[in-house]
Amino acid sequence: MKKILTTCPYCGTGCNFHLQVENDQIVGITPAKGNSVNNGSLCAKGHFGFDFVRHPHRLTSPLVRKNGVLVETDWDEAFAVISNRLKAFKKDFGPDSIAGFSSARCTNEENYLMQKFMRAAIGTNNVDHCARL
Template identity: 60%
Template structure:
């Protein structure tokens, strides 16, 4: 049996919010189709949106955090990675003050994730140094 599906989703590449269909054939991601009657993108996409399917199963995609040990990146668990980040933030903050830290968020995140990151910057670290990639 042929299993063809279009999965409606939002392009993850920037904050515009273009809609697209991921074309799934026999449980494999094979392409992208724009969504014509969607209010944001009205059937259009940019070159990144048209190629969204390419990164999902790409062999170069990182699937675990990496920690540099002795000059070499090694796979780590999320617990190890987050503990290391928390320790380093703490060290930097104690040594040089909270304004020595800056948080760069992303237009690829949701509003809620961006809210959490600015909250983290202001309430946990104690700095107003928050910006995001859409300013580029």
């Protein structure tokens, strides 16, 4: 069995754990000890919530709507579509017609970059986050 050190995807805390991998399938998780922010502990999601990687409906490539139907595409086309749509919305309706909504599953650095992009590139302060205490 392989052990792969990685970071939990569920929130921005950055807990580390070892994926236990057998036959290219995750079969368990062991919390990392020592220098990890979680110091050997994990929440229930981090410890047991890994089945999503095998879900049959999990998206593994970008989808773009063409003629009303979502079709698989490559990342270059997907980013081009996003860029063109954002530019068109900004031109036609102004920068405040666009909002950015970030995720607690992102790191603090990723959330910072998202809000910076919205403010600097798009020109709006319409930025929010799903984490609520």
